[in-house]
Amino acid sequence: MGFLREITEEYLGALRYVKEVPRDVELPVGRDIVALVGPRRAGKTFLMLRHAKDLLDSGKQALYVSFDEFQFRGIDARKLAEMAREEYPSGEVYLFLDEVQEWEGWDSKLRWLHDVKDFFLYVTGSSSVLQSSEIPSRLRGRYVSVLLLPFSFREVSRQEKVDVVTFRERGAIRALLNDYMTWGGFPEVWIYRSREKLVSLLETMFYRDVMERHRVRDTAVFLEVARLVISSYSCPVTWHSIRRALKSSGVNIDVKTVMSYVEYMRQAYLVFLVKRFTYSDREALAAPKKIYLVDPGIATLLEKPMDKGRRAENLVFLELVRRGYEPYYYVTRSGKEVDFVTKKEKMIVEVALEDWEKHVGKVAEAARELGVNEATIITWDAEGEEKVGNRRVTIVPLWKWLLQETTKNKP
Known part of the structure; x- marks a missing residue:
């Protein structure tokens, strides 16, 4: 057994010490480079190693390399290919390359490995530059990215084996949702419900994925900006409003x-910026943006008591992204803001945990302006349906909406 196989076996051996939570994300199969992207410690490495182990168990040839290890960061693509061929002299090899954004000249090296056609390539990265929409042009047509966010509420409820049939179980699911809104879905944080692990995670993302990578000199100023931005989640902001604050x-x-x-x-996948829905790019650029966190648990470090309404809105945004939608916010012609609209599907979603009746007219107005026949209001426990003219408004509890199965995010 050679060096790369030894490393692969060492990493695979660590899987038996990890408490596994089955994920809803699947890795596609094909000739394209598959990039698993998302925030640090969301489970990308585990998912990759699990896939590598399944391939090896089925008789395939697979190797794992982590570019978090300095010895690999400067390696030439041809040298890596030679090392792989020392392990497996013939046949196709599945190469799993972890934190590939740390590999010097990663884009041109991946293209070379792809073009020699000896390898099926799976890569991970904790930087959005690995998303399909942002990759260098030399990889276009060779590349597909899959976003992995922290655990969804559906995934943690499945792990906790909470079924929803009786009133007791509905009470249990709401208690679990309160826990999830507090701690979020980063695997280590969720499993241990640990504030210390949440602090450690955020510090790592700040220092490694932002300050070190971008060589931020004034640490104190950056941390003040980050604190304000995180505190502004689920709210519209402008660059000038942040500067004034x-x-x-x-x-x-x-x-x-x-x-x-x-x-x-x-x-670094700490935050998402959501634009206002408009058919004018100039208007969208000038309008305020809304900020959402990659995980609701991050807000726990800065917010006490919990703002349940803003947490719920953030959860709904993340779930829409998981389901493959690109959410915008919308402002009606009369100046009323609607939380989410998706451009292609024209889906309208409003979050109103309390007093949802006050939002029915607003979402119906948005539906009329956008030419769609239905909208959804997400509440804490109310459920039903309202009609406004020929527009239907579905009222659904947050827990039920989050538990809905969907196939839209499957590759």
């Missing part, structure tokens, strides 16, 4: 630096 707390920073720091956080 910082200035009022004694941090003087220009708008360009604010934009850069928020973009670094976006690239």
